[in-house]
Amino acid sequence: ETGVTQSPTHLIKTRGQQVTLRCSSQSGHNTVSWYQQALGQGPQFIFQYYREEENGRGNFPPRFSGLQFPNYSSELNVNALELDDSALYLCASSPRTVGSYEQYFGPGTRLTVT
Amino acid sequence: AQSVAQPEDQVNVAEGNPLTVKCTYSVSGNPYLFWYVQYPNRGLQFLLKYITGDNLVKGSYGFEAEFNKSQTSFHLKKPSALVSDSALYFCAAKPVGTGGFKTIFGAGTRLFVKA
Numbered sequence: 001e002t003g004v005t006q007s008p009t010h011l012i013k014t015r016g017q018q019v020t021l022r023c024s025s026q027s028g029h030n031t032v033s034w035y036q037q038a039l040g041q042g043p044q045f046i047f048q049y050y051r052e053e054e055n056g057r058g059n060f061p062p063r064f065s066g067l068q069f070p071n072y073s074s075e076l077n078v079n080a081l082e083l084d085d086s087a088l089y090l091c092a093s094s095p096r097t098v099g100s101y102e103q104y105f106g107p108g109t110r111l112t113v114t
Numbered sequence: 115a116q117s118v119a120q121p122e123d124q125v126n127v128a129e130g131n132p133l134t135v136k137c138t139y140s141v142s143g144n145p146y147l148f149w150y151v152q153y154p155n156r157g158l159q160f161l162l163k164y165i166t167g168d169n170l171v172k173g174s175y176g177f178e179a180e181f182n183k184s185q186t187s188f189h190l191k192k193p194s195a196l197v198s199d200s201a202l203y204f205c206a207a208k209p210v211g212t213g214g215f216k217t218i219f220g221a222g223t224r225l226f227v228k229a
Binding site for chain 1: 118146148151153155156157158160163165204206208216217218219220221223
C-alpha cells in the first residue's frame with residue numbers, strides 16, 4: 001500500500017510568483033485535505049476536496065485554490081505569493097468511511113518565498 | 115472561535131518514566147479527538163482517536179489517551195517512555211456535523227525523552 005506522496009520536497013519562489021504543489025493520496029482514499037504549517041505552529045486547514053469538488057475551506061484567501069483529479073490526486077495552487085506564505089504545506093488523505101476519521105499525511109512541501 | 119490548546123511547549127521525561135502530554139479543546143458539540151506525532155522532516159502520523167465510548171483509548175506504540183468531557187481534555191499518556199518517543203505531538207479536534215472537513219490542530223508539544 002502506497003502512502004501519501006507530495007512533490008516537490010522543497011521550493012523557493014519570489015514574492016508575486018505563482019506555485020503549484022502536488023499530492024497523490026493513499027490508495028483507496030477519496031478525500032484530500034491541504035494544510036499550511038508555519039514554523040513552530042500546528043497545521044492550519046486550507047481546504048478539502050471530495051469527489052473532485054471543494055468540500056470545505058478554512059480562513060485562506062481566494063488566491064489559494066486547488067483541484068482534485070479522477071484518480072483522487074490533488075493540486076494546491078497559490079497565486080501572488082507573499083512572504084508569509086513561507087511554510088510547510090501538508091497534504092492529507094482519508095477514506096471518508098464511517099468510523100474512519102483520521103487522516104494520513106504526506107511528508108510535506110517546504111515553500112520559501114523571498 | 116473553536117480551538118485546541120496544548121499548554122506545554124515542551125515536556126521532558128526520563129526514559130522508563132511515565133509521560134503525559136496535555137490537551138484541552140474548545141469545540142462545540144462532541145468533537146472527534148485525535149493525537150498525531152511528527153518526526154523531523156516528515157508528515158504527521160496518526161496515533162489514536164476518540165470517537166465515542168470508553169474514555170481511555172489505546173493507540174500505536176503503547177500510547178493511550180484519556181478523554182474527560184467535563185474538563186474538555188484529551189491527555190496523551192504512556193506508562194514507560196522511550197528515547198525514540200522524542201518528537202513533536204499534536205492534539206486535534208474535528209467538529210461533528212461539519213461535512214467531514216476542518217480538523218483543528220493545537221500548536222504542538224515537543225517531547226524530549228532523556229536516556
